[in-house]
């Protein structure tokens with residue numbers, strides 16, 4: 571699929587729930603309860619159907635996310651089903667890691683090999699402050715089980731925040747180097763009031779400092795998405811930089827997002843969308859679904875406006891599917 575700016579869209583991110591057991595300060599408001607009604611969640615049959623249609627349209631890469639995807643009951647069963655669909659070549663998962671120790675074996679058996687785990691600090695008090703739960707031990711346990719189950723690569727997503735964890739980037743790099751994880755540093759995005767209040771840090775100076783300290787070169791990582799990577803000369807260690815504000819990457823955007831209620835969002839930072847659930851529940855044929863999706867791809871905006879219009883977006887990341 572090509573959009574009107576000539577970008578190939580071959581990656582779908584699927585939110586299987588908007589619920590979460592954490593309340594990360596940059597993502598969900600503390601008392602947040604405004605969840606989607608279960609009756610409006612796409613069922614596993616509906617998600618599988620949408621994935622099959624996207625796969626026929628040339629999408630080969632799919633990521634399951636949320637909210638916290640490991641909260642959705644029987645999630646490993648869904649992943650196994652999706653993995654068996656013709657044309658699905660790459661199936662990955664983003665998680666906060668709290669349930670990973672329990673679920674890693676079943677996820678591995680379901681055919682998932684690539685994992686992104688959010689971890690913003692190695693200090694228990696800080697994790698508690700950021701996520702509003704004493705979650706560090708569970709997350710570390712989950713990471714070690716995932717490593718022992720042979721997940722590869724395991725990427726650690728660290729949102730860098732002013733006066734919160736910006737002083738911990740080097741410790742996190744050392745932790746990832748020791749464990750063979752890929753570190754990805756993320757700039758806060760002004761998504762919802764939470765995102766706007768998170769304490770933006772420009773990652774460019776941090777990038778220059780890490781490049782000099784570890785003797786890193788610019789490099790490429792398979793399935794790297796929008797992150798720009800620095801890689802060690804022996805290729806053993808890499809750090810990705812997701813810099814939607816200091817150096818946006820919209821011109822190479824290859825993705826769209828399906829939220830738990832079956833809305834296809836064309837851009838993380840804009841409102842353009844297509845409601846697929848009504849079509850699915852009204853008995854649309856595969857050809858009708860394909861046509862609707864192709865029309866929606868045509869609506870994909872050129873770029874986000876996080877810098878120009880930071881107050882624009884009220885929907886939070888956990889709703890769209892991060």
Ligand code: SAM
Pocket residue numbers: 590596597635636637638639664665666686687688727729756757758759760761764765766768887888891892
């Ligand atoms: N719960 C899972 C997790 O935390 O990995 C998956 C969903 S979460 C919304 C996906 C990613 O979005 C996480 O890496 C999180 O750090 C990131 N995120 C959420 N809100 C953000 C914001 N305002 N700015 C930057 N990244 C954000």
Ligand code: SF4
Pocket residue numbers: 590591592593594597598636637638666688887888
């Ligand atoms: Fe939950 Fe992930 Fe949002 Fe944190 S970033 S509140 S773990 S959905």
